[in-house]
Amino acid sequence: MSENYKVLIDLFPENTQEGFDTEALLTIWDEKEDFNALMQKASDDMIKLTSVIEDAEDIRGTLKQFMWSNCKACHSRYREEH
Numbered sequence: 001m002s003e004n005y006k007v008l009i010d011l012f013p014e015n016t017q018e019g020f021d022t023e024a025l026l027t028i029w030d031e032k033e034d035f036n037a038l039m040q041k042a043s044d045d046m047i048k049l050t051s052v053i054e055d056a057e058d059i060r061g062t063l064k065q066f067m068w069s070n071c072k073a074c075h076s077r078y079r080e081e082h
């Protein structure tokens with residue numbers, strides 16, 4: 001899953017802004033560094049998650065902290081509302 005994020009970063013190259021049926025907002029390319037930082041954090045947290053999840057007492061809370069919060073942080077900024 002973490003490797004996937006590194007692949008994902010490459011899925012948003014500079015010249016693909018237009019012409020696709022995408023829900024990705026154009027601000028991604030305006031704020032590429034912020035976007036990549038969020039992606040990097042999600043990736044790092046995913047690695048952390050794999051090491052803490054086994055000992056976690058509150059699995060739901062741990063997942064929320066290390067995974068869903070990152071998904072949401074990015075989606076709420078860079079993904080169109082449905």
Ligand code: HEC
Nearest residue numbers: 022023024025035038039042067068070071074075078079
């Ligand atoms: C750094 C930013 C970022 C992070 C982190 C992120 N996403 Fe996304 N996600 C996007 C963007 C941007 C889109 C819209 C892409 C598009 O439609 O082309 C998207 C779209 C999606 C979609 C819809 C895919 C589709 O084909 O319509 C799903 C499902 C999704 N994300 C799940 C997740 C989950 C689950 C996580 C956390 C584990 C996550 N995302 C983390 C940026 C992010």
